[in-house]
Amino acid sequence: MMPAPESYVTDGHSTQEPRQPVVVLRDLEKRFGDFTAVNKVTLEVRKGEIFGFLGPNGAGKSTTIRMLCGILQPTGGMGSVAGFDITRQPEEIKKNIGYMSQRFSLYEDLTVEENIDFYSGIYQIPADKRAERKEWVLRMAGLEERRLSRTATLSGGWKQRLALGCAVLHAPPIIFLDEPTSGVDPLSRRNFWDLIYHLAEGGVTVFLTTHYMDEAEYCDRLGLIYRGELIAQGTPDELKTRYMAEDVMEIACAKPQEALRLITALPGIGYASLFGSKLHVVAEKGERTPEEFRQVLEREGIPTESVERVLPSLEDVFVSLIEARDRQEGAQREFAR
Amino acid sequence: MMDRLKAMLVKEFIQAFRDPRMRFILLVIPIMQTIIFGYAVNTDVTDxxxxxxxxxxxxxxxxxxxxxxxxxxxxxxxxxxxxxxxxxxxxxxxxxxxxxxxxxxxxxxxxxxxxxxxxxxxxxxxxxxxxxxxxxxxxxxxxxxxxxxxxxxxRGIVPGPAGVRLETRAWFNENLESRNYYVPAVIANIVMVITMLLSSMAVVREKEIGTMEQMIVTPIGKWEFILGKTVPFVLIGFINVALVTAAAVFWFKVPLRGSLFLLFFGTALFLLSSLGFGLFISTVSHTQQQAMMSAFFFLFPAMLLSGFAFPIANMPEPVQWLTYLNPLRYYLVIIREIFLKGVGIEILWPQMAGLAILGACIFFFAVSRFRKTLS
Known part of the structure; x- marks a missing residue:
């Protein structure tokens, strides 16, 4: 990994100190007409954290990030970034953040270097630092050989890294990444995450949105957003241990297809799916013991190797929380009638 | 301030001149148009x-x-x-x-x-x-x-000299060639079309390709952004006036009697309006197509109500009042009189003042409508 620039090293935090919150949201709300895109979201992100905002498309992830970056005005609640209020001091915030939008948003008709030079000027990087910063970005993004290429000719992964490079050119203490790896191949995604870790180690706070569950695992902390509401937050481990209302079992058996059909038909099963050659089963809490599953399968003549209670995946937690939320809303609607 | 403006200008110039098609449109088409229109706009009736x-x-x-x-x-x-x-x-x-x-x-x-x-x-x-x-x-x-x-x-009578003989002498356009009247006006039209179309695309293009969102998140100021967007078009406007004037003078031999400096000064005042209108369209449009349509909705009446082909004096009075809102009206007078009459600011100042006031209002209105946020 390349050495971090000076500014990041001196900005580094020690993990012992209690870290102060640098992004704070209190009942933040955004309505578009009748539609509430973001509904009273409250959360805090501390310095140096990689915070992941996880949710399906249209849940309000981008809207939230856009309010934090001063692109959209909230319709209620408050928020602050780097100590500045998002409604009253958006321009102060803009000096302290880097932002990468979902869509590639650099100039395709400019070369790699010209894009970097443009943002150097816009962020008023001192003239004597410019060359150094440019080389750092080119090295970080692995674009040294392509510096004179028209940006339009770069592949997706390179474009992402260049966009990240331009977003951190001015060494902002906080960066916002809106689905930074959508549409990028797995290897490029891995490289991209190396860059994010590298920045976080240097004390940069990273706030990102994603709908990839595996990507969410890389975050220090997560917020789960669904239909504009924050339905859970915590570290990936906390989410898996605290928020899962059901039991998760993993069953290794013969004829997994047939077994899947049998188990799905049982009462009290949330859902079951094939996970490699094993069955992944989400069952109502305490409803069925591993032994019962074994009995059911063996009665049908399916030899069963093992049935184990396992830690749920983030996907399990997410699906479970969303279903719980849907049931609750359904019940409320019934009641309202 | 200067860093950011400079970065914007460099970027805009690269974008305007990198594409060979764009270079062609900006530099060659205006000359070609002047020459073709120069032959076409001829109301002399002969043969x-x-x-x-x-x-x-x-x-x-x-x-x-x-x-x-x-x-x-x-x-x-x-x-x-x-x-x-x-x-x-x-x-x-x-x-x-x-x-x-x-x-x-x-x-x-x-x-x-x-x-x-x-x-x-x-x-x-x-x-x-x-x-x-x-x-x-x-x-x-x-x-x-x-x-x-x-x-x-x-009958053997030799008539004496008749009572009255009419001696007609045309000033400014001695041979009454309509081309001398129309070619300078063509220059004005070309400059208006090019600068308005360019500026009406300027902001909305960035919105459409998604780069605007990135710009909004930077600390760039409203004025830096807008000046960065318009100054290159002022320059392109000047280059066009120079090229097209050269074509008029050297190809069509239209006399240029007034000061070239005053011509550029008048152009600068006119650009304030045409770029202001373009910028306004660009700011309120959501797509480039919308912006293009709006620009044409403006350009067409602007040409008809400018006195380019139909004298304003012949229009009904309410329509005449309307023409005072048309920047092209003032610019046509300025450009025609500088070319043919060779008059100076002592004659043209009311037109120039009109343009300056109109331009300043339009430009500031456009800027006030520009927001550094989406939605």
Whole structure:
């Protein structure tokens, strides 16, 4: 990994100190007409954290990030970034953040270097630092050989890294990444995450949105957003241990297809799916013991190797929380009638 | 401030001139348009195709027809033999005028009785028809004078000098060439179309390709962004005026009598309005297509109500008031008078003041509508 620039090293935090919150949201709300895109979201992100905002498309992830970056005005609640209020001091915030939008948003008709030079000027990087910063970005993004290429000719992964490079050119203490790896191949995604870790180690706070569950695992902390509401937050481990209302079992058996059909038909099963050659089963809490599953399968003549209670995946937690939320809303609607 | 503006300018210039098609549009097309339009915008009426229906076929009738044919205004197209042919030629548009002489024309002239010559005109283009009628009247009155002179000479009278002789002399456009009047106006139109279209695309293009979102998140100031977007177009506008003026002066030999500096000064004032309008359109549009349509909705009336082709003085009064909101109206006066009259700021200041006020209002309005947020 390349050495971090000076500014990041001196900005580094020690993990012992209690870290102060640098992004704070209190009942933040955004309505578009009748539609509430973001509904009273409250959360805090501390310095140096990689915070992941996880949710399906249209849940309000981008809207939230856009309010934090001063692109959209909230319709209620408050928020602050780097100590500045998002409604009253958006321009102060803009000096302290880097932002990468979902869509590639650099100039395709400019070369790699010209894009970097443009943002150097816009962020008023001192003239004597410019060359150094440019080389750092080119090295970080692995674009040294392509510096004179028209940006339009770069592949997706390179474009992402260049966009990240331009977003951190001015060494902002906080960066916002809106689905930074959508549409990028797995290897490029891995490289991209190396860059994010590298920045976080240097004390940069990273706030990102994603709908990839595996990507969410890389975050220090997560917020789960669904239909504009924050339905859970915590570290990936906390989410898996605290928020899962059901039991998760993993069953290794013969004829997994047939077994899947049998188990799905049982009462009290949330859902079951094939996970490699094993069955992944989400069952109502305490409803069925591993032994019962074994009995059911063996009665049908399916030899069963093992049935184990396992830690749920983030996907399990997410699906479970969303279903719980849907049931609750359904019940409320019934009641309202 | 300067860092950011400089970065914007560098970027805008790269974007404007990198694409070879764009370079062609910005630098070659205006010259080509000036040359083509320069030939096209010509309202001089000469060599009007004319049919002759001479039922008399006497010495007198042939003499009169000959006078028409010898003038540079009429050119003989056909000697018609039948009544129906007259209609046919006019219907098809083969001729725009028909001279018809009744039987007995020569006899009437010889015996000193009044004789009639009929001029049939294609009145679809009323303006040209009027001009042709005027030419015919001149030829006929000349003929009348000659006939009377001859008649008096027969009686041994030599007529003395007539009472009044009209001495016409045109100033500024000595030979009354319409091209000298229209080519400078073409320059104004080209500059308006190019700068308005460019500026109306400027902001909305970034919105559409998604780069605007990134710009909004940077600490760039509103004015830095807008100046960065418009200053390059001011320069492109100047380059166009220079190129197109050169084409007008060297290709069409249109006289440029006034100060070139004043021409550029007037252009700068005009650009304030045209870029202001363009910027406003760009700010309120959501797509480039919308912006393009809006720009055309503005450009078309701006040209019609500018005095480019239809004199403002002939318009009904309420329409005349409307033209005061049209920046092209002022710019046309400035550019035409600098070219042909060679007048200076002492004459042109009201037009320049008008442009400055209008431009400043439009530009500041456009800037005030520009927000550094989406939605």
């Amino acid at each position: 009007v195709a004319t049919a002759v229906y001479d039922l008399d076929n006497s010495r007198e009738s042939r003499d009169l027809i000959d006078r028409f044919a010898r003038s540079e205004y009429f050119s003989e197209y056909e000697y018609v033999q039948r009544e129906e042919r007259v209609r046919e030629l006019l219907d098809r548009g083969d001729v725009r005028a028909v001279i018809r002489l009744e039987r007995g024309f020569g006899a009437a002239i010889r015996s000193g009785r009044p004789a009639a010559v009929q001029l049939l005109l294609d009145g679809t283009d009323s303006n040209t028809a009027g001009i042709v009628a005027g030419y015919a009247a001149t030829i006929v009155s000349r003929y009348n004078i000659d006939v009377s002179t001859q008649r008096l000479a027969h």
